[in-house]
Every structure is written in C-alpha cells, then in structure tokens.
Amino acid sequence: MIFESRMYHEIEPGMSAELRRLCTADDIYAFVAASGNHNPMHLEHVDEDGQKEKPLAPGLFVAALISSLLGSILPGPGTRYREQQLAFHDYVTAGEELVAKVTVTGKEPEGVIALATEVRRVEGGALICSGTARVLAPKTYIRYEEIDAPGLIVQRHRHFEALLEKAEALPELATAVVCPEEQSALEGALIAAERGLIKPILIGNPAKIEAAAKALSKSLSGFEIVEMLSHREAARAAVELVRAGRAQSIMKGHLHTDDLLRPMLDKEKGLRIGxxxxxxxxxxxxxxxxxxxxxxxxxxxxxxxxxxxxxxxxxxxxxxxxxxxxxxxxxxxxxxxxxxxxxxxxxxxxxxxxxxxxxxxxxxxxxxxxxxxxxxxxxxxxxxxxxxxxxxxxxxxxxxxxxxxxxxxxxxxxxxxxxxxxxxxARVPVILNSRSDSAMARLASAAVASIHWNRIGGGNA
The missing domain is CATH 3.40.718.10 (Isopropylmalate Dehydrogenase)
Known part of the structure; x- marks a missing residue:
C-alpha cells in the first residue's frame, strides 16, 4: 500500500477517506500495556453472572483509528493534530470489525483542515463514536510504500488458556503425586486440583508434605496421603496405584527424574506398553x-x-x-x-x-x-x-x-x-514439572495429561 501526503492546496471540502480494522484481543492488550489503562474490563473478565466476557476496547483505542486514518491517508503522512472532539455511542469487544471515516468540512487559515470524524461497526453499521477534528496539513510532500516500525508480540498464552478450558470440562484425572515434599512440588498439584484438572493422591513423607502445605498456607484436608519414606518406595507406590486402576497419571514431585521413572521401566511390574x-x-x-x-x-x-x-x-x-x-x-x-x-x-x-x-x-x-x-x-x-x-x-x-x-x-x-x-x-501420561515452572506451565502440564488420557481411553497409545 502506498502512503502519500495531501497538501493543503490539494484538499477540498467534501473529500473523505475510510480505514477498516479488525479489533483483536491482542490489539486491546497492546493498547492497555502502552497506555497503562488497567481497567479489568479491557482484559478477559467475568460478568456479574459469572460468564466469561471478551475484552472491551478502551474508548481511545477506537478513537485512535481516526488518528491513524488522518496520519496515513487524509491528509496523510506529516499531518499534526490541533484538536479532536469525540462523543461515544456504543462499545466494542474483541473480534468486531470497525470502519473509521473522515470527511473534510472546511479549510482554515495557516494550513488547518477541519474534518468530521466517525467510527462505525462494519456489521450493521452502528455508530461507535463521532466528532470533529482540526489538523495541520503536511507542510512537505511525503510518500512511502512501507515504514520500518518495530515488531510487536503480545505475551499472552492463548493456546494454554484454550487447553485449560478444554481440560476443565473433563473428569478430574486421578493423579499419583510422587514426593510433593517441597513447596513448588506440592503447589503444582494443589493449583491443578483447585482448577478441577486432577484429583491428587499425595505419596511421600507426611511430615514433609504437611510442612510444605503449611509454608504455602494451604490445607490438605480431603486429600489422600500415602506414607512412603523414601523416593524409591514412593515411585514404586505410584506405579502400583496405576496398575490397580486407582491412578490415571503420575506427577513428579521433589525427586530426581531417574528415580521417578525407574520403577515404571520394570519389565514385569512397570508401566511399559511397548x-x-x-x-x-x-x-x-x-x-x-x-x-x-x-x-x-x-x-x-x-x-x-x-x-x-x-x-x-x-x-x-x-x-x-x-x-x-x-x-x-x-x-x-x-x-x-x-x-x-x-x-x-x-x-x-x-x-x-x-x-x-x-x-x-x-x-x-x-x-x-x-x-x-x-x-x-x-x-x-x-x-x-x-x-x-x-x-x-x-x-x-x-x-x-x-x-x-x-x-x-x-x-x-x-x-x-x-x-x-x-x-x-507409559501406560499413563507422566507430568514433569520443574521448580522454575510458572503456575500456568504447571496447570498446562496437568491439562495436557488430562486431555491425552481422555482421548486414548485407557493408556493404549
């Protein structure tokens, strides 16, 4: 697309231009981060009835489409704002397509152009905002095909959010948690349980597990604890729970991965499937x-x-x-x-x-x-x-x-x-969490295990 300036002498009343834009959640999040507007309405949120709502676009994000149109097309590159008046008539949520329009209404001394401005919803044509603008037309001619603006990536994890939503609709995954005897190891199991992803069976030293829970200010009421005082015994007990049909997955706690996997690899009493x-x-x-x-x-x-x-x-x-x-x-x-x-x-x-x-x-x-x-x-x-x-x-x-x-x-x-x-x-998925994992990573690991187990229907894949 070619962008070029319209000089003051080229512009006449009645001239107009339009710009379409799909309003995405990432657009809104980028605007929120840049502006510092942390109103939770502008993020994914829950309404008064507990229903998940899409992000609501800030009013000035919508108005920024007018600014983009003025600076890119009419009058175009080199334009500078003098004044903008706005009235808002409706709200915009992520996923809606908008069209901004400006129409020249007059020319003033010293290079100033007056314009009527509006933004409408493409589907149905509802008016979102309207107003007037006064801008200083470009003083020199500028033309370019593209501008080398820095790239921008919004750091949000939509794929994991979708996996969590899918897993939360599935039955809780009975999970043998091996040696959750340290805060981060126990926390991963507890937050997954709080989201309804897993039903933990805690295997290890009860005193250490209780101490970790106390440090996290968490209660273990309602959780089954299987006493095993060594890592080797705890890992073997997890395998036995799977073989008995009581556990559908295994989660690593505070022990070495080799110690966790060794009893699973036993040719006679392990969890091999070929x-x-x-x-x-x-x-x-x-x-x-x-x-x-x-x-x-x-x-x-x-x-x-x-x-x-x-x-x-x-x-x-x-x-x-x-x-x-x-x-x-x-x-x-x-x-x-x-x-x-x-x-x-x-x-x-x-x-x-x-x-x-x-x-x-x-x-x-x-x-x-x-x-x-x-x-x-x-x-x-x-x-x-x-x-x-x-x-x-x-x-x-x-x-x-x-x-x-x-x-x-x-x-x-x-x-x-x-x-x-x-x-x-193995016969069941094994969840490996690291001490450096974030809460989202821990939840996502449990969600992936749950989704996979529910598809393979008994661990035969």
Missing amino acids: RRFTHVFVMDVPGVSHPLLVTDAAINIAPDLATKVDIVQNAIDLAISLGMETPKVGVLSAVETVNPAMPSSIDAALLSKMAERGQIKGGVVDGPLAMDNAVDIGAARTKGLRGPVAGHADVLVVPGIDAGNMLAKQLAYISHAEAAGVVLG
Whole structure:
C-alpha cells in the first residue's frame, strides 16, 4: 500500500477517506500495556453472572483509528493534530470489525483542515463514536510504500488458556503425586486440583508434605496421603496405584527424574506398553499461531533411529489429542539436505521415508529441516522447500537432548514461551514439572495429561 501526503492546496471540502480494522484481543492488550489503562474490563473478565466476557476496547483505542486514518491517508503522512472532539455511542469487544471515516468540512487559515470524524461497526453499521477534528496539513510532500516500525508480540498464552478450558470440562484425572515434599512440588498439584484438572493422591513423607502445605498456607484436608519414606518406595507406590486402576497419571514431585521413572521401566511390574519413554514439551510461544511441540528434550540423550521412531510417534499421538488433525512433524538438523557426514540429517530422511511407508502413522513427517525453514514459510520458500511441513511444523524433533534442551529454554527465556512437560510411552501420561515452572506451565502440564488420557481411553497409545 502506498502512503502519500495531501497538501493543503490539494484538499477540498467534501473529500473523505475510510480505514477498516479488525479489533483483536491482542490489539486491546497492546493498547492497555502502552497506555497503562488497567481497567479489568479491557482484559478477559467475568460478568456479574459469572460468564466469561471478551475484552472491551478502551474508548481511545477506537478513537485512535481516526488518528491513524488522518496520519496515513487524509491528509496523510506529516499531518499534526490541533484538536479532536469525540462523543461515544456504543462499545466494542474483541473480534468486531470497525470502519473509521473522515470527511473534510472546511479549510482554515495557516494550513488547518477541519474534518468530521466517525467510527462505525462494519456489521450493521452502528455508530461507535463521532466528532470533529482540526489538523495541520503536511507542510512537505511525503510518500512511502512501507515504514520500518518495530515488531510487536503480545505475551499472552492463548493456546494454554484454550487447553485449560478444554481440560476443565473433563473428569478430574486421578493423579499419583510422587514426593510433593517441597513447596513448588506440592503447589503444582494443589493449583491443578483447585482448577478441577486432577484429583491428587499425595505419596511421600507426611511430615514433609504437611510442612510444605503449611509454608504455602494451604490445607490438605480431603486429600489422600500415602506414607512412603523414601523416593524409591514412593515411585514404586505410584506405579502400583496405576496398575490397580486407582491412578490415571503420575506427577513428579521433589525427586530426581531417574528415580521417578525407574520403577515404571520394570519389565514385569512397570508401566511399559511397548514403546520407549519419551518426553514432549508442549510450548505456547507468543506470536506463533498454534502450540509448538518439542521432543525429546529431557529423557533420551542421544537417540538412535529406533528411539526416534517412538519419539515421533508419541509426539504425533499427543498432537492429535490436542486437536491437530494431521500433525506436521519437522525433523531438525543443521541443514535441509542429506549430508552423509551429519548423522542427524540421515536419520531425518529415514524418518520421513518411514512415515511415507506407513511405519509412522497419523502425521506428515519431513526432514531434514533446519530450524528456520521448519517454522518460517519465507525461509522455506527461499530454500525451495514446498512440502506441507516446511514453514508450518507443529512438532519439532531434535537430534539429541542437548539441542532439545537449548531449543526449549531459548523459547522459554528469550521468546517468553510457557512450556508444559509430559512423558509418553507409559501406560499413563507422566507430568514433569520443574521448580522454575510458572503456575500456568504447571496447570498446562496437568491439562495436557488430562486431555491425552481422555482421548486414548485407557493408556493404549
């Protein structure tokens, strides 16, 4: 689109211009953050009847559409405000499309233009605000096709919010919580219970669990506590609860991941179902239009091809549970071509061919892909990649734990993502929380486990 100034001598009464804009929740949140207007009506909120309401656009956000029209189109670049009068007639919520219009009503001395201004709802044409403006027309001619304005990403986690909403409608997930003997370990289970996601069975040293609850100012009334004084005994007790049908998931507390998983891997009394245990991060990355799955970043250190088959299949199964009908899996390497000196590129090509032959089911697998052309369509097209996965990957399969851990933490600490962590391949999903996890990450991990369990209907995936 070309933007160019209308000079004072070019403007005549009766001239008009319009600008359409879809009002999104992110637009409103950005305006709230920039203006400091923290009226809760401008965020997602609950009304007097307890119903969830969309964000309400601040009045001056609506009026800013008029300012945008004046500064971009009529009179255009170089325009400066002298005066604006406004009257508001209706309210706008996120998701509505608006049209702003300005009409020149007169010309005043010293380069001042008078205009009538209004904003209407596109659907139905209802008047939202009206008024008048006086602006100083551009003094020099300016023309440009685009402006290099800084990009803006709103840091909110809409994907996790949607997962929570879905999981809260499901039955509580009976969850064996292993060694919740420290504040952050116990808090994750309790906040998930408060939201109706899980029904915790607390396994560990009762005195330590009670002390952690006291430090959190939380009551354990109504929660079952199973006394086990060692980490090994507690992990084994969680497995026995699953085998007895009393637990539908396991949550890690304050113990090492190896100690948690060891009894699950027992060939006779564990929770094996024929696949390797693999870890998946479900990541809500601001600015990315879908949840992004990263695997394996926590369990398998240097997976061989057979292990990567299970890593891919487990991730596809989880992605389907989360609502991705045919997940697109990008198998990462440093390059997007097969290089015999780079084993990860060979494995990626083999996994892609195995999916083509039906040895991996339910998703579309492509590789090798470099990180840029796995997630960015522009980068993919520059390299001549035109498959369904390139630029659109839902799942990122990393070469090894080093790359996976670095990728997940870069997304979390630089891109401000939230990460839900689960282990798959066992009879039930295993929720892995870290001491550094936020409340949202802990809730999302429980939500992911609940959604997946309810889809697989008994842990056979």
